[in-house]
Amino acid sequence: MPSLRVLGHAFRAWRRNRTWAKHEPETPYLADLLSGAPVCLHVGASDGRHSYVMTQVAPKARIYAFEPSAFAFEVLKVSIAWHRIGKQVTAIHAAVADKPGELLLVTPKKTSGRMGRAYAYVAETRPNGQARPDLDDTGMDVQPTPVVTLDGFCAEHGIDRVDFIRMDIEGAELKALEGALKILDRDLPHVLLEIHPIMLQARFGASGEAVLQVFEKLGYRMFALNGDRLEERTTLVDGLPWKDYFFIHPTRAARLPDGVFKARMAA
Template sequence: MPSIRVLSHAFRAWRRNMKWAKHEPETPYLADLLSGSPVCLHVGASDGRHSYVMTQVAPDARIYAFEPSAFTFEVLKLCLSWHGIADQVTPIHAAVSDMPGELLLVTPKKTSGRMGRAYAFVAEAPPEGKVRPDLEDTGVELQPTPVVTLDGYCRAHGVTRVDFIRMDIEGAEQKALKGAEHVIDRDLPHVLLEIHPIMLESRFGGSAEAVIDIFRSRGYRMFALNGDRLEERTTVAPDVPWKDYFFVHPSRAPNLPDGVFKARMAA
């Protein structure tokens, strides 16, 4: 039986989805990327908000949702069940990186006393000094979590095609993408990626530029919202701690649904 806390968090997430409330501004654009029966990887799935949206814009979608937090994983499973999409979405209790194994999930405790689950990140050892440069905290909660690579998971579970990747993993994106190079080269999937320049540098020894190069070197085009307008970019937006970016490969453009991405890719 799920705990009261799990039930409370799951109910709040389920209700938000049913009201289509508190979704990221990029969420409506998924309808311009997904159609038919896409195979999607939802990395950093949290309570499954993006998985839910994927099933609404592409009812025949098949989704693999990766979530490292033991608590949030229980919330995720409940939400999938209550939304009636558990047969479409496979939840996986794991973080994603460039090597399989085990890491620590570091969850900051906010000054309000609540756990900053949206700010959790993986690390090889307990962090020293300030946990995150973009958050005031009063300590951390540490939890060991299994780690997979996307290439390894897809190979082991017979995922022979990937059409879309949604990734929001608090600075670990460069390592996770390195562990997905075979999938990216094979399928050139559409990607919606939250890039964290400060966390990339301070906790993972990476950079936003290196993340963009993963896609630029393969011919992808990069887009981001500027207010209510989708604009093409070549660099991350300045002076923001994190932001979502779309990456679309020109070879996939002819099969895009009619919408903003198809129009922009044809320009």
């Protein structure tokens, strides 16, 4: 039986989904990306809100939702059950990186005393000092978490096509993409990726530019919201600790649903 805390978090997510409240501004654009019966990978699934939206805009979608936090994974399972989307969404308790195994999940403790679960990230060792360089915190919780690569997971489960990847993993973007190079090269999936330049540099020895190079080498085009306007970009937006970016490959433009991405890709 899930704990009261798990049930409370799941109810909040369920209520927000049912009323379409407090979704991220990029969420409505999923309808312009997904149609038919796409295979989607939701990496850093948390309470499954993006997974839920995928099922609504593409009712035949097959979604694999990866969540490394033991607590959030329990919330995710309850949310999936309450929305009755278990036939579409498979929850996997794992982080995603460049090699399989085990890492530590570091969850900052906010100055309010609550756990900053949305800011959790993976690390090889417990960090010294503050949990994150971009947040004020009063400590941290550290727990082991299993790790998979997307290439390995798809090979093991016979997933021979991936249409869309949503990834929000607090600085581990490059590691996760390096473990998905076969999928990216084979399928050229649409990607909605939150990029964290500060965390990439401070905790992973990488950079936002290195993340962009993965997509540039494959010929992707990049888009980001500027207010309520979707604009094409070749660089990251300056001065932000994190931001979501869409990556669309020109060879898949003709198969996009009618909408803003299809129109922009044809321009």
